[in-house]
Amino acid sequence: EAGVTQFPSHSVIEKGQTVTLRCDPISGHDNLYWYRRVMGKEIKFLLHFVKESKQDESGMPNNRFLAERTGGTYSTLKVQPAELEDSGVYFCASSQSRGSGYTFGSGTRLTVV
Amino acid sequence: AQSVSQHNHHVILSEAASLELGCNYSYGGTVNLFWYVQYPGQHLQLLLKYFSGDPLVKGIKGFEAEFIKSKFSFNLRKPSVQWSDTAEYFCAVSGGSYIPTFGRGTSLIVHP
Numbered sequence: 001e002a003g004v005t006q007f008p009s010h011s012v013i014e015k016g017q018t019v020t021l022r023c024d025p026i027s028g029h030d031n032l033y034w035y036r037r038v039m040g041k042e043i044k045f046l047l048h049f050v051k052e053s054k055q056d057e058s059g060m061p062n063n064r065f066l067a068e069r070t071g072g073t074y075s076t077l078k079v080q081p082a083e084l085e086d087s088g089v090y091f092c093a094s095s096q097s098r099g100s101g102y103t104f105g106s107g108t109r110l111t112v113v
Numbered sequence: 114a115q116s117v118s119q120h121n122h123h124v125i126l127s128e129a130a131s132l133e134l135g136c137n138y139s140y141g142g143t144v145n146l147f148w149y150v151q152y153p154g155q156h157l158q159l160l161l162k163y164f165s166g167d168p169l170v171k172g173i174k175g176f177e178a179e180f181i182k183s184k185f186s187f188n189l190r191k192p193s194v195q196w197s198d199t200a201e202y203f204c205a206v207s208g209g210s211y212i213p214t215f216g217r218g219t220s221l222i223v224h225p
Contacts, residue, residue, distance in 0.1 A: 003156075033212065042117075043203060043215035056212060091157065098211035104149070106156035 002026065004105035006092050012111045018080040021108045025074070025094030032075050033095075033102065034067060038088040046090075049075060050098075082112045115140040115208045119216035126194055127224050134189040134219050136178075136204035146187040147205040147213060148178055157203070163187065174198070196225045 005024040013019050025032045034046040046065070047057040051072035060067070064083070069075040079086050089109050093102040120135040138144065148160040161172025168180040178189045187204060201220050205213040 035215075040217075042217040045212055045214065048212055056210065093157075101159055101162060102147075102213060103159075104157035 004092055004094050004103050006090075006105035006108050008108060009106065010109045010111075012113060013082055015084055015112055016081045018078065019082055019110060021077045021079075021090050021110070023075045023077070023092030023094075023105055025092070026096075026103055029094035029096050029103075030072070031095045031098055032069060033093045034075070034077055035091040035093065036088050037091065037107075038085075043091065046077075079110070082110075084112050086110060087112045115144070115206050115214045117204050117206050117214055117216035119202075119204050119219050121219045122217065123220045123222075125222045125224065128196055129193050130223075132189070132191040132194045132198070132221070134202055134204075134221070136187045136189065136216060137185050138187065138204075138206040139185060140206060140208040142208055145207045145211075145213075146178070146180060147207075148172065148176070148187070148189050149203040149205060149215075150200045151203070151218075152200045160189070160202075194221075194223045196223050199223045 030051050032049040035043050037043045045059040048055045049069045052069050066078045089107045091107045092105045095102045116139045118137045146163040149157045150160050151157050160176050161170045163170045163180045171177045176191050180187050199222050201218045203218045204216045207213045
């Protein structure tokens with residue numbers, strides 16, 4: 001089966017610009033998660049979708065971050081406007097059910113300059 | 114709230130040395146435990162997981178981990194590392210919310 005796909009793999013943008021990250025989960029996986037890792041720190045949870053609904057968005061840092069999952073398939077994470085501290089690697093993961101094994105994408109490395 | 118502590122941030126070993134990476138968690142209820150690995154330039158991959166049953170879990174590539182409930186620990190072990198084990202290793206725990214919480218990761222470098 002195809003894995004979790006994320007793109008772009010890298011993005012370099014200027015402070016104040018907008019960036020949209022995309023995640024395509026494994027087909028049939030209702031649960032989709034976004035995580036972020038700032039360099040050298042832990043991988044932090046951002047939010048969790050079940051199908052198209054946001055189940056838990058307690059990890060979203062602020063209102064400059066907007067996640068959507070229209071139709072319950074792929075998800076986008078938009079950062080607008082981007083700040084320097086938003087730099088990091090954004091991971092997406094999906095799972096068939098809550099608590100089951102999570103499959104991660106390769107991540108998007110975002111650099112805000 | 115659940116949390117994960119990985120004690121070793123950087124580990125350097127020679128090939129054939131034994132490996133043990135520490136992982137402790139805090140959570141009062143039933144947990145699922147995971148070890149993930151990220152090889153250079155690749156995505157996070159699941160090494161092994163514990164949901165229930167035998168507390169000694171065997172994973173891929175010769176790795177194993179032991180869940181010790183009384184110590185809230187889930188240490189990762191491998192009897193003899195190889196150069197190809199050079200990677201970053203993450204311990205994760207999920208409790209009632211089923212959302213994994215990750216540790217800071219341990220960078221392992223194996224010298225040939």
